[in-house]
Amino acid sequence: MALHAALIAMALVVLAPFVWVIAAGFRTQISLLTGEFFFTPTLAAFQDVLFSKSSDFILNFRNSVIVGVASTAICLVVATLAAWSLHRMRWPGWVVHLFLAWALVFHMIPPITMSGGWFAMFRALGLDNTFTAIVLAHVTLNLPMAIWLMSVFVREVPDDLVQAALIDGASTPTILWRIVTPLVAPGLAATGVLSFVFSWNEFAVALTLSLKQTATVPVAIAKFAQEFDIQFTQMAASAALSIIPAVVLLFLGQRFIVKGLTAGAVK
Amino acid sequence: MEWGAARSLALLRMSTQITTLHDDVRWRWISFSPALVIMLVLSVLPVANLVAMSFFKITWAEGRSTWAPVGFANYAALGEDPLYRASLGNTVLFAAVSVTVQMLLGFALALLCSKALRARALYRMIFILPILIPGIVVGAIWKLIFNADFGLVNQILELVAIDPVDWLGEPSIALLSVVIVDVWHWTPFCFLLLLASLESLPQDIYESAKIDGASGWQEIAWITLPLMLPAMLVTAAFRLIVAFKVFDEVYLLTSGGPGTATEVMSFTIYQRFFTENRAGYGAAMSVSAIFIVCLLLSLALTARRRAGSAT
Numbered sequence: 001m002a003l004h005a006a007l008i009a010m011a012l013v014v015l016a017p018f019v020w021v022i023a024a025g026f027r028t029q030i031s032l033l034t035g036e037f038f039f040t041p042t043l044a045a046f047q048d049v050l051f052s053k054s055s056d057f058i059l060n061f062r063n064s065v066i067v068g069v070a071s072t073a074i075c076l077v078v079a080t081l082a083a084w085s086l087h088r089m090r091w092p093g094w095v096v097h098l099f100l101a102w103a104l105v106f107h108m109i110p111p112i113t114m115s116g117g118w119f120a121m122f123r124a125l126g127l128d129n130t131f132t133a134i135v136l137a138h139v140t141l142n143l144p145m146a147i148w149l150m151s152v153f154v155r156e157v158p159d160d161l162v163q164a165a166l167i168d169g170a171s172t173p174t175i176l177w178r179i180v181t182p183l184v185a186p187g188l189a190a191t192g193v194l195s196f197v198f199s200w201n202e203f204a205v206a207l208t209l210s211l212k213q214t215a216t217v218p219v220a221i222a223k224f225a226q227e228f229d230i231q232f233t234q235m236a237a238s239a240a241l242s243i244i245p246a247v248v249l250l251f252l253g254q255r256f257i258v259k260g261l262t263a264g265a266v267k
Numbered sequence: 268m269e270w271g272a273a274r275s276l277a278l279l280r281m282s283t284q285i286t287t288l289h290d291d292v293r294w295r296w297i298s299f300s301p302a303l304v305i306m307l308v309l310s311v312l313p314v315a316n317l318v319a320m321s322f323f324k325i326t327w328a329e330g331r332s333t334w335a336p337v338g339f340a341n342y343a344a345l346g347e348d349p350l351y352r353a354s355l356g357n358t359v360l361f362a363a364v365s366v367t368v369q370m371l372l373g374f375a376l377a378l379l380c381s382k383a384l385r386a387r388a389l390y391r392m393i394f395i396l397p398i399l400i401p402g403i404v405v406g407a408i409w410k411l412i413f414n415a416d417f418g419l420v421n422q423i424l425e426l427v428a429i430d431p432v433d434w435l436g437e438p439s440i441a442l443l444s445v446v447i448v449d450v451w452h453w454t455p456f457c458f459l460l461l462l463a464s465l466e467s468l469p470q471d472i473y474e475s476a477k478i479d480g481a482s483g484w485q486e487i488a489w490i491t492l493p494l495m496l497p498a499m500l501v502t503a504a505f506r507l508i509v510a511f512k513v514f515d516e517v518y519l520l521t522s523g524g525p526g527t528a529t530e531v532m533s534f535t536i537y538q539r540f541f542t543e544n545r546a547g548y549g550a551a552m553s554v555s556a557i558f559i560v561c562l563l564l565s566l567a568l569t570a571r572r573r574a575g576s577a578t
Contacts, residue, residue, distance in 0.1 A: 117313030
C-alpha cells in the first residue's frame with residue numbers, strides 16, 4: 001500500500017504541471033492572473049492561437065510535421081545502410097572505429113556550437129530559410145543516435161540467412177531490402193519514433209536556421225514567451241497543443257519508445 | 268555430422284567471398300557513403316571551420332565578413348572573461364546536481380515500480396511523458412508554474428502560509444529553479460533505463476539470497492547495486508551529455524539571468540554568435556566546449572573500462 005502511495009504521489013508530480021497548464025489554456029487572462037481556483041472554461045485562448053491573424057501556429061505545426069517526417073525518413077535510410085555497411089561488410093577496423101568515435105564526439109557537442117557554421121554554410125548555398133537546411137541539420141544531429149541504435153538491431157541479423165541468400169545469387173540491395181529490412185523492422189520503428197520526437201523537440205538549430213515561414217513549433221512557442229506583453233493563456237494553450245504529438249506517440253508507440261531508449265544502454 | 272555441416276558452411280563462405288567480392292566492395296561504399304558524406308560535410312567541415320574561425324577577429328558589415336588574424340588572443344581572452352567562467356561553473360554545477368538527483372530519484376522509482384506488479388505499465392507510461400515533450404515547452408510550462416504572481420508553486424506555498432518566492436528572478440534561487448525543471452524533465456529517463464536494467468537482472472540470485480536470509484536493504488546494497496553499476500554509469504553518462512548541452516529551458520526560463528546566475532555554456536555561446544556579433548570569440552568558446560566534451564568522454568570511457576574490469 002505504501003508502495004502504491006509513493007508511486008501515485010510521483011505520478012501526480014509528473015502530471016500536475018500538464019493538468020495545470022492545460023487548465024490555464026482554458027482560462028481568461030484575468031482569471032489566470034487573479035489565481036481564482038474555480039473558473040468557467042473558455043476556448044478563447046485556443047481560438048486565438050489557432051485562428052487569429054497574428055498567430056501562425058497551424059503553419060508552424062505543419063512545418064514541424066514536414067521537418068520531422070522528412071528528417072526521420074532520410075535518417076532511417078542513411079543510418080540503416082551505414083549500420084549494415086559498418087558492421088556487416090568488411091571495412092578495415094580503423095574506418096569503423098574512427099567513424100563511430102567521431103559520431104560519439106559529435107553527439108556530445110552542443111548543437112548551438114554548430115548552428116553558426118550551418119547558418120553561414122546554408123546561406124552560401126542559397127538554402128537559408130528553407131526546409132532543406134533544417135531537415136539536413138536535423139538529419140545530421142540525429143544520425144549518430146540512429147546509427148548507434150540501428151547497429152544494435154543489424155548485428156542481430158543471423159549471418160546464415162545472408163549467406164544462404166548470397167548462395168541463391170541475391171544481390172546486396174536485394175538482401176538489404178528483402179532480408180535485412182523485415183528483420184530490423186522493430187529497430188526501424190524504435191529509431192524512427194525517437195528521431196521524429198528529437199526533430200519535433202529540437203529548438204536551438206531551428207531557431208537560427210528558420211524565419212517566419214519555416215519556423216517550427218518550439219520556435220513559435222519561444223516567441224510567445226519572449227514577447228514584451230506575454231499572453232499567458234495563449235502561451236499555455238500553445239504549449240498544450242504542442243504536447244499532442246507526444247501523447248499520441250506515447251499511446252501508439254510506447255513499446256518502440258522504450259525499446260529505442262533502452263537498447264544499447266542495458267546489457 | 269556437426270563437423271561436416273561446419274566444414275561445408277566454411278567452404279560455402281569461401282566460395283561466396285570469391286563470387287561476391289566485386290559486388291561487396293561496390294556496395295560497401297554505396298551503403299556507407301550517404302552517412303559519410305553527411306558527417307563530413309555537415310559535421311567535420313563546420314567543426315574545422317570553427318577551429319579556423321577561433322584564430323580570427325571576425326566582423327560582419329553589410330553582409331560581408333572581414334577576418335583579421337589574432338593568433339591565440341581569443342583563447343587568452345576566455346580565461347579573463349567573467350561570463351565564460353560563470354557559464355562554465357554554472358554548467359558543471361547544474362549538470363552535477365541535476366544528474367545526481369535524477370539518478371537517485373530514478374533508481375528509487377525504478378525499485379518501487381519493479382515491485383508494483385499490476386500497474387507497472389501504466390506507471391511507466393505516465394513517467395515517460397516528460398521525456399517526449401520539447402524542452403522549450405517544458406520551459407514554457409514551468410515559466411508559468413514558477414510565475415511569482417499566479418504560478419502553481421506559489422499558490423501551493425500560499426496555502427501553507429509561506430511568502431511567495433520569485434523563483435526565476437532571485438539570483439540565489441534561479442539556478443536551483445532550472446535544476447528543479449531539469450529534474451522533472453529528465454528523471455523519467457533515468458527511471459526508464461534503470462527499470463529496464465533492473466528487469467533484466469537474473470532472478471535466481473535473489474532467490475538464493477532470500478534462502479540465506481538477506482533483508483531487502485541488504486539485497487539492494489549487495490546484489491542490485493553492484494549488478495546495475497554498468498547500466499548506471501551508462502545512464503549517468505547519457506544524462507551528463509544532455510545536461511552539458513542544456514539550452515532550451517534556460518533560453519526560455521531565465522535567458523541566463525538574473526545577472527549571470529543561470530548563464531550556461533550553450534547560452535553564452537549563442538549570445539556571442541547571434542546577439543553580439545563576435546563570431547571569432549564565439550568560435551573559440553565553442554572549441555573549448557568541444558575540448559571539454561572530449562575530455563569528459565575519455566574520462567567516462569576510462570571509468571567504464573575500470574568498472575568493466577572490476578566486475
